[in-house]
Amino acid sequence: MNTRLPSQDWPTLEPGWVWLCGAGPGDPGLLTLHALNALRQADVVIYDALVQETILDWASQAEHIYAGKRGGKPSANQRDISLRLVDLARAGKRVLRLKGGDPFVFGRGGEEAQTLVQHGIPIRIIPGISAGIGGLAYAGIPVTHRDVNQSVTFVTGHDQSGNATSSLNWAAIGKGSQVIVIYMGMKHIGQISASLIAAGRSISEPVAVVTSATTDQQNVLETTLGTVEADILKAGVEPPSIICIGQAVRMRDVLNWQAQAVGIMPTNLDPLGRGRPAETA
Numbered sequence: 001m002n003t004r005l006p007s008q009d010w011p012t013l014e015p016g017w018v019w020l021c022g023a024g025p026g027d028p029g030l031l032t033l034h035a036l037n038a039l040r041q042a043d044v045v046i047y048d049a050l051v052q053e054t055i056l057d058w059a060s061q062a063e064h065i066y067a068g069k070r071g072g073k074p075s076a077n078q079r080d081i082s083l084r085l086v087d088l089a090r091a092g093k094r095v096l097r098l099k100g101g102d103p104f105v106f107g108r109g110g111e112e113a114q115t116l117v118q119h120g121i122p123i124r125i126i127p128g129i130s131a132g133i134g135g136l137a138y139a140g141i142p143v144t145h146r147d148v149n150q151s152v153t154f155v156t157g158h159d160q161s162g163n164a165t166s167s168l169n170w171a172a173i174g175k176g177s178q179v180i181v182i183y184m185g186m187k188h189i190g191q192i193s194a195s196l197i198a199a200g201r202s203i204s205e206p207v208a209v210v211t212s213a214t215t216d217q218q219n220v221l222e223t224t225l226g227t228v229e230a231d232i233l234k235a236g237v238e239p240p241s242i243i244c245i246g247q248a249v250r251m252r253d254v255l256n257w258q259a260q261a262v263g264i265m266p267t268n269l270d271p272l273g274r275g276r277p278a279e280t281a
């Protein structure tokens, strides 16, 4: 725990400051060095449900405050969390606000940061690896691949009210997005997949549902757009899950590195049927 970070002018977390920091999708090894530097200096760490608690071991000197939803208890109110951060900073604490993945990707980090600035609290933002990129990489799915897509669309499956995201034009997304990565998509996946099919996407388009990505509970369900809702129900998949729709999912046939690490070798080295080794064309 006392290993020094490589020499550089690592920023000091000063009393009265709040650092909003991404904790990555789960595996503590996916923390950034800035996150580690912050964990070691904090007086208080306020963390969310999706932050792996082992990460808090890096901040053994700090008070740990849980601000998430677990065990059916109501979620801490967003306004209460933001104001708590303000109070702690005003009390002269070195405050670390730790959020799952990246704080600015579907994580309300922008709202919290805005409240802090509005109250005159100095902040620093530490980005993290988002589940929609790093979580899929742990499942062997590259969010972009030259043979598959030149764009990727990150969407949330529900809006502030908890309903399916009505402000999204699913028909346009279906027509224009080569690979679609859905956060918080489990609840409304039936509605979402139906909209995408109605927009012309094939019922046989590959879909992966990656649950608890990068943790030792990681599970990957491979299915298709036509059967994703039924397969999620059948398999009893529990959140958190990230859903990836598109041909990129097929790359998992060759890139499932976690399976390969335990000796399960790929049977198809060219899942997209390009007939050439990558990097030659």
Ligand code: SAH
Pocket: 025, 026, 050, 099, 100, 101, 102, 103, 104, 105, 106, 107, 129, 130, 131, 132, 135, 182, 183, 184, 185, 210, 211, 212, 213, 214, 215, 239, 240, 241, 242, 243
């Ligand atoms: N800021 C976070 C996202 C917060 S929204 C980030 O950048 O990753 C919460 C949603 O993120 C979950 O409902 C789920 O869709 C996704 N998610 C977060 N961590 C995950 C994980 N380890 N495995 C699968 N999905 C995850």
